Amino acid sequence: MEIINKLAATGKIHSVVFDFDGTLSLIRKGWQEIMTPYFAEVLSGAPGGGSYQSEFECAREFIDLLTGKQTIYQCIKLNEEVTARGGESIDPIKYKNEYHRRLLEKIDYRRKGLADGGIKPVEYLVPGSVEIVEMLSGRGVEIYLASGTDEMYVLQEAALLGLDKYFKGRIYGARDDYRLFSKAMVIRRILDDNDLHGSMLAGFGDGYVEIENIKEAGGTAIGVATDEEKMEGIDEWKRIRLIKAGADAIIPDFKQLFEIEKYLFGG
């Protein structure tokens, strides 16, 4: 565990918010390898579009900055970039549907394997995920899941990984009307409903958005910089982004449970 801000933790953590994809779940790992080429293909096909390679870089940049928000925001941005290149403006939901169709094609075997038992949840869980939610639950901390993925899929995939029982009734994801959900909204609701000060909140995430949202609320933000391929050690690129977003600490996964516990609760 790399501690960036020693003063962040208060020892009075009441609620903890987890991002889902890339933070606990690896079912959708590799989604960037679907979204980025697809967006590059659309951009380079626009009347004023650049080469596939330059549009790939452009897409990668804005996809990354919007990671953690609902997928529709990346598609809204794509539509803006298309129109800026003289292309036709379409309903961004069409981009989202096509992206999601391609993604599901790639990850379908994971979902099926988890459902029929051919694949064990541990293969698609960030190491130590079950242990950390058990530790927090055992301490009486309220844990929440907030994901930019459509809520229906978050519920399904949390169940496939055996995590749903820990988050009962506290799982939030994207809605059809995207204005009805944001991670910032979930955080605000947690603080209001429990009459909490921001310092009593902590969050774990692998994206810009949740780290920024937690910090804006006055909470402690821990960046999860898992190397998704090796499932061991730090992904340096993620680490740098998460520090830039304001993370108070960086972990490769949840295996150093005792250290994380000490950081959040003192002792």
Ligand SMILES: [Mg+2]
């Ligand atoms: Mg994530």
